[in-house]
Structures are given as structure tokens and as C-alpha cells.
Amino acid sequence: MTEKKLRLQIVTPQKPVLDKQVDFVALPAYNGEMGVLPGHIQYVAKLNFGVLRYKDGQEEGAFAVMGGFAQIEHDIVSVFAEDAALEEEIDAEEQRQKLSRGKATLSAQGSDIDIELAEIEIKKALLLLKVKNKSGK
Numbered sequence: 276m277t278e279k280k281l282r283l284q285i286v287t288p289q290k291p292v293l294d295k296q297v298d299f300v301a302l303p304a305y306n307g308e309m310g311v312l313p314g315h316i317q318y319v320a321k322l323n324f325g326v327l328r329y330k331d332g333q334e335e336g337a338f339a340v341m342g343g344f345a346q347i348e349h350d351i352v353s354v355f356a357e358d359a360a361l362e363e364e365i366d367a368e369e370q371r372q373k374l375s376r377g378k379a380t381l382s383a384q385g386s387d388i389d390i391e392l393a394e395i396e397i398k399k400a401l402l403l404l405k406v407k408n409k410s411g412k
């Protein structure tokens with residue numbers, strides 16, 4: 276008898292990111308991390324900025340997910356993310372520079388500063404660095 280799997284699909288407005296059979300998915304739901312195994316009930320979850328993890332046998336993967344929502348139905352986990360990045364796609368040095376720029380913007384004096392945009396840039400850079408550092412690559 277074959278073991279049941281989940282189908283994990285990750286899509287952003289720019290492109291489909293992943294379509295893979297997996298054993299387990301951990302979603303960065305708005306109210307905390309949510310684990311999904313085959314046979315999960317139908318569910319829709321709002322996603323926060325966070326790390327989406329999956330496991331397929333011994334293989335483990337991680338994505339940085341920047342908001343969106345996930346739908347779980349009939350062993351299919353569909354993630355519709357505002358943006359997502361696979362750990363291998365992340366340039367750590369580029370993210371460190373974006374983090375520095377965001378912090379410099381926040382510390383600058385002036386009324387023309389978009390504080391919300393700077394805070395989002397910092398949050399995104401920190402998340403991407405977190406995913407990259409976990410992978411050790």
C-alpha cells in the first residue's frame with residue numbers, strides 16, 4: 276500500500292514557484308505556525324511573513340513567504356503568496372544591503388520618508404536572511 280502524500284503548490288503573482296508531492300507542510304499562518312498532513316480538513320489560512328517548510332521523506336525544503344493565503348482541500352495545499360523565495364534563490368549579501376538601506380531610511384530625518392515601505396523592506400530582508408541562514412548554504 277502506498278503512503279498518502281500532499282500536493283504542495285506555491286504560486287505568486289509573478290509565477291508558479293513549486294508543484295511537488297510531499298509528506299508534510301508547515302505554514303506560517305497569521306495566528307502561528309500550522310502543520311498539514313494528508314487527510315487534513317478543508318481549511319483556508321491567512322499567511323504572515325514567515326518560513327514555509329515541507330518534508331518529503333528525508334528531503335526538507337524551506338521558502339520565505341511574504342503574506343497571502345493557503346487553501347487546503349483534498350490533500351492539496353495551494354499557497355497563493357504575495358511573494359516567495361526558495362532558500363537557494365536568496366542572495367544573502369543583497370539582503371544585508373537591503374536591511375542596511377531600510378534601517379538608514381528609518382533613521383533619516385525628513386517628512387518625505389515612507390516609513391511603512393522601509394519597515395516592509397526590513398521585515399522582508401530579515402525573513403530572507405533567516406531562511407538563507409537556516410539552510411547553511
